[in-house]
Amino acid sequence: xxxxxxxxxxxxxxxxxDQMGVVYHARYAVWLDVARTxxxxxxxxxxxxxxxxxxxxxxxxxxxxxxxxxxYDDVVxxxxxxxxxxxRRVTFAYRLTHAExxxxxxxxxxxxxxxxxQFEPTRLPAGVAALLHVTPDxx
Amino acid sequence: xxxxxxxxxxxxxxxxxDQMGVVYHARYAVWLDVARTxxxxxxxxxxxxxxxxxxxxxxxxxxxxxxxxxxYDDVVxxxxxxxxxxxRRVTFAYRLTHAExxxxxxxxxxxxxxxxxQFEPTRLPAGVAALLHVTPDxx
Amino acid sequence: xxxxxxxxxxxxxxxxxDQMGVVYHARYAVWLDVARTxxxxxxxxxxxxxxxxxxxxxxxxxxxxxxxxxxYDDVVxxxxxxxxxxxRRVTFAYRLTHAExxxxxxxxxxxxxxxxxQFEPTRLPAGVAALLHVTPDxx
Amino acid sequence: xxxxxxxxxxxxxxxxxDQMGVVYHARYAVWLDVARTxxxxxxxxxxxxxxxxxxxxxxxxxxxxxxxxxxYDDVVxxxxxxxxxxxRRVTFAYRLTHAExxxxxxxxxxxxxxxxxQFEPTRLPAGVAALLHVTPDxx
Numbered sequence: 001x002x003x004x005x006x007x008x009x010x011x012x013x014x015x016x017x018d019q020m021g022v023v024y025h026a027r028y029a030v031w032l033d034v035a036r037t038x039x040x041x042x043x044x045x046x047x048x049x050x051x052x053x054x055x056x057x058x059x060x061x062x063x064x065x066x067x068x069x070x071x072y073d074d075v076v077x078x079x080x081x082x083x084x085x086x087x088r089r090v091t092f093a094y095r096l097t098h099a100e101x102x103x104x105x106x107x108x109x110x111x112x113x114x115x116x117x118q119f120e121p122t123r124l125p126a127g128v129a130a131l132l133h134v135t136p137d138x139x
Numbered sequence: 140x141x142x143x144x145x146x147x148x149x150x151x152x153x154x155x156x157d158q159m160g161v162v163y164h165a166r167y168a169v170w171l172d173v174a175r176t177x178x179x180x181x182x183x184x185x186x187x188x189x190x191x192x193x194x195x196x197x198x199x200x201x202x203x204x205x206x207x208x209x210x211y212d213d214v215v216x217x218x219x220x221x222x223x224x225x226x227r228r229v230t231f232a233y234r235l236t237h238a239e240x241x242x243x244x245x246x247x248x249x250x251x252x253x254x255x256x257q258f259e260p261t262r263l264p265a266g267v268a269a270l271l272h273v274t275p276d277x278x
Numbered sequence: 279x280x281x282x283x284x285x286x287x288x289x290x291x292x293x294x295x296d297q298m299g300v301v302y303h304a305r306y307a308v309w310l311d312v313a314r315t316x317x318x319x320x321x322x323x324x325x326x327x328x329x330x331x332x333x334x335x336x337x338x339x340x341x342x343x344x345x346x347x348x349x350y351d352d353v354v355x356x357x358x359x360x361x362x363x364x365x366r367r368v369t370f371a372y373r374l375t376h377a378e379x380x381x382x383x384x385x386x387x388x389x390x391x392x393x394x395x396q397f398e399p400t401r402l403p404a405g406v407a408a409l410l411h412v413t414p415d416x417x
Numbered sequence: 418x419x420x421x422x423x424x425x426x427x428x429x430x431x432x433x434x435d436q437m438g439v440v441y442h443a444r445y446a447v448w449l450d451v452a453r454t455x456x457x458x459x460x461x462x463x464x465x466x467x468x469x470x471x472x473x474x475x476x477x478x479x480x481x482x483x484x485x486x487x488x489y490d491d492v493v494x495x496x497x498x499x500x501x502x503x504x505r506r507v508t509f510a511y512r513l514t515h516a517e518x519x520x521x522x523x524x525x526x527x528x529x530x531x532x533x534x535q536f537e538p539t540r541l542p543a544g545v546a547a548l549l550h551v552t553p554d555x556x
Contacts (some may be wrong), residue, residue, distance in 0.1 A: 014435055018439045063203075073315075212454075
């Protein structure tokens with residue numbers, strides 16, 4: 001059954017905050033990585049397995065919009081889904097909210113390129129593409 | 140005299156590369172931060188001084204496009220300039236190239252919001268805005 | 279009832295591995311931080327609350343011994359306990375193992391100094407010291 | 418001519434500081450890595466070349482003692498030298514000082530193990546060992 005989206009949870013640790021007392025903006029990109037990794041796992045293939053087949057899914061474009069800051073020890077929900085799918089790329093979208101208060105923190109998108117281990121563009125294998133279900137933006 | 144752009148140099152260290160042997164995509168965001176900090180310094184005001192006046196310049200939007208990967212021990216040139224300026228925000232643009240070969244690695248943009256220390260939008264002080272010269276995209 | 283030790287779990291993400299395909303050695307220090315934060319929480323006081331009382335627990339000494347490497351997507355168990363307690367400092371010890379195979383990965387120790395918000399040494403409040411139970415090294 | 422020690426410079430950037438306004442303790446480990454890489458380069462062999470010969474120099478033990486904190490935009494001098502040399506390992510020592518004020522910030526040591534690309538202990542090649550000169554601790 002197709003997955004509409006996957007939620008992962010991140011608790012802000014001390015290494016992630018800066019002297020404004022908020023999460024340093026670049027750190028969110030790591031949570032996006034963890035989120036799409038969990039999406040793939042729940043869809044049926046771990047990224048470790050996928051990479052072992054000779055494929056890389058590499059970030060070609062990253063956009064992040066920062067709505068409100070997360071603070072130390074906050075629990076953040078990272079919702080991740082597939083926004084677009086093409087023969088050689090897939091776009092994941094993300095919506096980060098404060099897990100307790102529900103307030104919107106960050107919206108983001110990563111366009112992933114399918115590359116072989118010589119870093120050349122290559123078609124997504126049918127078995128991988130079949131796991132990736134394009135979904136309208138969830139609430 | 141207005142600054143058209145500022146170049147900074149980063150040498151890729153071991154902590155910045157992943158198991159593909161290339162710089163992990165989120166690390167470039169730190170180099171952008173260093174680059175705009177140097178821009179401000181060369182323009183006449185360190186960000187440390189700016190923050191001490193009660194202002195934050197916070198990343199509101201980040202976009203990065205990855206053209207080619209940088210590898211361990213590569214020297215990367217980060218060119219930084221001001222693309223847009225408004226009363227409460229400033230947009231920096233970036234062009235990262237391999238310092239020896241000149242190949243394009245990454246293009247990026249950060250829209251910075253002017254906030255006071257209560258995280259409320261506030262006008263850029265005239266003395267700060269005067270240091271920021273909008274420049275057409277350099278080569 | 280005193281806590282003998284606390285176990286936390288970390289799954290290795292892509293940002294944490296280097297081009298040898300193993301976790302970059304400095305990253306483990308973040309997991310130690312998360313581990314002692316959870317220790318405090320389970321003992322009855324979050325570090326966020328503790329910091330709000332005017333205290334910092336700052337790392338004065340860090341030692342890590344690397345026995346075997348962790349790899350991408352491995353799940354690591356971080357066991358954390360209190361090894362020593364004095365009026366102005368507390369020493370946490372750590373034992374990291376591969377969660378599935380049980381093999382020893384890293385042993386570590388951090389000596390934490392009790393400082394006030396002017397970074398001056400200060401006695402651990404009785405209420406905090408009472409939560410910290412010195413425990414013989416667990417298996 | 419043997420090198421007694423190598424000095425490298427790091428300027429603290431925003432990503433490296435935490436909400437206490439000081440460098441997060443784990444970040445110093447990256448500067449140590451950069452410092453010993455520069456030591457090797459100045460001694461006559463880049464680590465990139467060394468790794469290409471089939472060798473890894475892997476951190477087996479890390480110790481850091483934190484004397485005083487570095488703050489945002491501070492310039493830090495990292496002095497690095499060889500403290501011990503054996504057939505299969507080399508110990509680098511480090512002394513970090515505030516570049517302007519000269520105050521001591523951090524002392525550290527990393528014991529590096531010589532491994533082949535199957536992660537098995539292996540003798541340091543004579544050509545590498547010849548570059549590493551044990552030096553008494555400098556001032």
